[in-house]
Amino acid sequence: MNQRNQANTTTIFQKKFLCFYLDDRKFAVPIEYIREIAEYSEITPIPMMPQFVWGALNLRGSVIPILDLSARIGLKHSTLGKRTCFLIVEVPAGNKTICTGLIADSVSEVTDINSDCTDPVPDFGGKFINEFIEGIGRVKNELVMLLNVDTIISMEDIREFYTGLNENVSDYSFSENLERKVS
Numbered sequence: 707m708n709q710r711n712q713a714n715t716t717t718i719f720q721k722k723f724l725c726f727y728l729d730d731r732k733f734a735v736p737i738e739y740i741r742e743i744a745e746y747s748e749i750t751p752i753p754m755m756p757q758f759v760w761g762a763l764n765l766r767g768s769v770i771p772i773l774d775l776s777a778r779i780g781l782k783h784s785t786l787g788k789r790t791c792f793l794i795v796e797v798p799a800g801n802k803t804i805c806t807g808l809i810a811d812s813v814s815e816v817t818d819i820n821s822d823c824t825d826p827v828p829d830f831g832g833k834f835i836n837e838f839i840e841g842i843g844r845v846k847n848e849l850v851m852l853l854n855v856d857t858i859i860s861m862e863d864i865r866e867f868y869t870g871l872n873e874n875v876s877d878y879s880f881s882e883n884l885e886r887k888v889s
């Protein structure tokens with residue numbers, strides 16, 4: 707291979723994504739963030755939380771904050787349907803892992819997306835685009851918004867959730883246990 711061809715050669719990689727729908731739009735997150743997909747179940751509301759925080763879920767003994775992903779990224783609030791579910795994601799945060807539930811209207815598929823089938827987000831000048839969307843993928847002639855899970859689930863938001871939860875619970879040992887998990 708001559709030098710000119712070597713300079714134009716780019717490495718193409720493939721990554722697995724979980725595709726799902728919010729407000730009839732297709733989104734995807736890298737599969738490595740997904741711990742599980744859980745059926746929708748009752749959420750305990752927590753007062754004084756941002757509009758995109760629906761509350762807490764008791765998932766097999768663990769308190770998981772639940773975020774309205776649609777509202778978080780600037781779409782209308784989620785509405786519950788028969789296919790509504792929680793995407794339970796894990797995000798590394800220093801030497802810990804933060805577990806959070808994201809409400810999705812429905813899950814579509816797990817798919818491979820090659821790097822040559824992704825494009826950067828066009829610059830529309832909005833904070834939303836730059837902050838929450840990593841790129842746009844092409845899957846089966848469909849455009850899929852590739853979400854940046856790290857910015858959607860920021861440590862600041864999680865700390866705010868647990869601070870609000872601790873201020874609104876009466877059982878001291880329960881509150882103390884949460885503080886140990888987060889701080």
